[in-house]
Amino acid sequence: QVRLVESGGGVVQPGGSLRLSCAASGFTFRHYGFHWVRQAPGKGLEWVTFIRYDGNNNTYAESVKGRFTISRDNSKNTLYLQMVSLRAEDTAIYYCAKELIRLSRGGPLDTWGQGTMVTVSS
Amino acid sequence: SYVLTQPPSVSVAPGQTAKITCGGNNIGNERVHWYQQKPGQAPVLVVSDDSDRPSGIPERFSGSGSGNTATLTITRVEAGDEADYYCHVWDPTTDHRVIFGGGTMLSVL
Numbered sequence: 324q325v326r327l328v329e330s331g332g333g334v335v336q337p338g339g340s341l342r343l344s345c346a347a348s349g350f351t352f353r354h355y356g357f358h359w360v361r362q363a364p365g366k367g368l369e370w371v372t373f374i375r376y377d378g379n380n381n382t383y384a385e386s387v388k389g390r391f392t393i394s395r396d397n398s399k400n401t402l403y404l405q406m407v408s409l410r411a412e413d414t415a416i417y418y419c420a421k422e423l424i425r426l427s428r429g430g431p432l433d434t435w436g437q438g439t440m441v442t443v444s445s
Numbered sequence: 446s447y448v449l450t451q452p453p454s455v456s457v458a459p460g461q462t463a464k465i466t467c468g469g470n471n472i473g474n475e476r477v478h479w480y481q482q483k484p485g486q487a488p489v490l491v492v493s494d495d496s497d498r499p500s501g502i503p504e505r506f507s508g509s510g511s512g513n514t515a516t517l518t519i520t521r522v523e524a525g526d527e528a529d530y531y532c533h534v535w536d537p538t539t540d541h542r543v544i545f546g547g548g549t550m551l552s553v554l
Contacts, residue, residue, distance in 0.1 A: 360545075367548040368480075368482075368531050373541075384542060418488070420488075428535075429476075430535075431493035432478070433490050433493075435487040435488055435489070437487055438487055
């Protein structure tokens with residue numbers, strides 16, 4: 324069964340840091356690209372970042388560029404999102420999502436985790 | 446920057462057909478994907494690449510696109526279809542980011 328499970332969310336003060344993890348199972352992790360997508364309370368989906376299957380050519384939304392870093396450990400089947408200099412507007416549920424097609428980017432996202440909540444507040 | 450525009454809400458009676466639009470510049474030339482999100486749940490892919498249905502998605506869900514509008518059509522709407530729906534493309538102007546529409550809340554009267 325294809326599955327993604329996020330962890331690492333919590334409450335952090337403005338300016339603080341947090342690292343999210345997304346554990347994958349049920350498929351060949353190293354063959355797929357992944358995204359982080361977030362959703363502020365009561366708002367729509369906002370794309371955050373993408374990592375290619377080989378870990379290269381990562382891309383970021385302008386709102387997080389320079390503060391967030393996506394990475395992956397193919398030996399652990401795990402995706403990460405390192406977040407620094409957090410702001411109140413980063414408060415959201417963070418989802419990891421898998422590309423449907425092997426070795427591709429920019430395609431449909433066929434599997435999503437359940438999400439992990441990040442709250443930035445003093 | 447590339448923008449996808451969706452109506453905030455669509456209402457339909459059970460058994461009728463719902464059409465949810467997604468407007469974007471020449472969106473008919475792009476691969477459009479659609480997601481359903483119910484309260485408290487993660488999004489679920491319901492249509493990919495304009496008109497393909499993932500395994501397990503009912504045939505009642507279909508997609509189409511032309512010109513500046515893509516459309517998700519849900520026939521024989523059921524109460525369980527009540528949800529938020531989002532369209533998604535890979536930004537054709539920058540080729541390095543995902544764009545989501547603002548979402549449409551489907552209400553089943």
